[in-house]
Amino acid sequence: MAVYNYKKEESYQLKSANSKIYVSVISGNGQGGSYFILKDLEFVGANEKVLVGTAKQLEEKSIQALVTIQDKLIQTNWTAVMVIISEGEANTFYNYAEELPADKDMACYYINIKIIR
Numbered sequence: 001m002a003v004y005n006y007k008k009e010e011s012y013q014l015k016s017a018n019s020k021i022y023v024s025v026i027s028g029n030g031q032g033g034s035y036f037i038l039k040d041l042e043f044v045g046a047n048e049k050v051l052v053g054t055a056k057q058l059e060e061k062s063i064q065a066l067v068t069i070q071d072k073l074i075q076t077n078w079t080a081v082m083v084i085i086s087e088g089e090a091n092t093f094y095n096y097a098e099e100l101p102a103d104k105d106m107a108c109y110y111i112n113i114k115i116i117r
Contacts, residue, residue: 001070001104008111010094012063014055015087021058022086024049025065029080029097033069055087058115067109071100079107 023044027033037044037052040061044050052063069079077100085092098107 019088026082035067038064065111
């Protein structure tokens with residue numbers, strides 16, 4: 001078993017000034033997985049949709065999603081992560097996929113999303 005790290009950088013443009021911002025993650029591609037959500041590297045929540053603040057509070061800050069997936073399926077070595085930012089009625093999706101070299105390998109995604117006005 002080997003561990004592979006994948007660093008991703010994104011930006012998110014705020015759509016309002018006062019909306020609440022939520023972040024959730026779907027991980028796995030059939031492999032499962034777990035995750036942490038951070039705001040400017042401070043823990044906000046894990047393994048569930050979390051409120052990270054209002055649009056005004058998040059200007060010029062960053063949200064990080066740290067996702068770990070261990071390959072369990074012998075049929076595929078693909079892993080996938082979808083980060084969802086919800087602001088009011090709007091959802092923004094960030095999708096990633098990486099194929100691990102061997103069965104039982106582990107993928108660690110570090111996703112940094114810079115919030116901009």
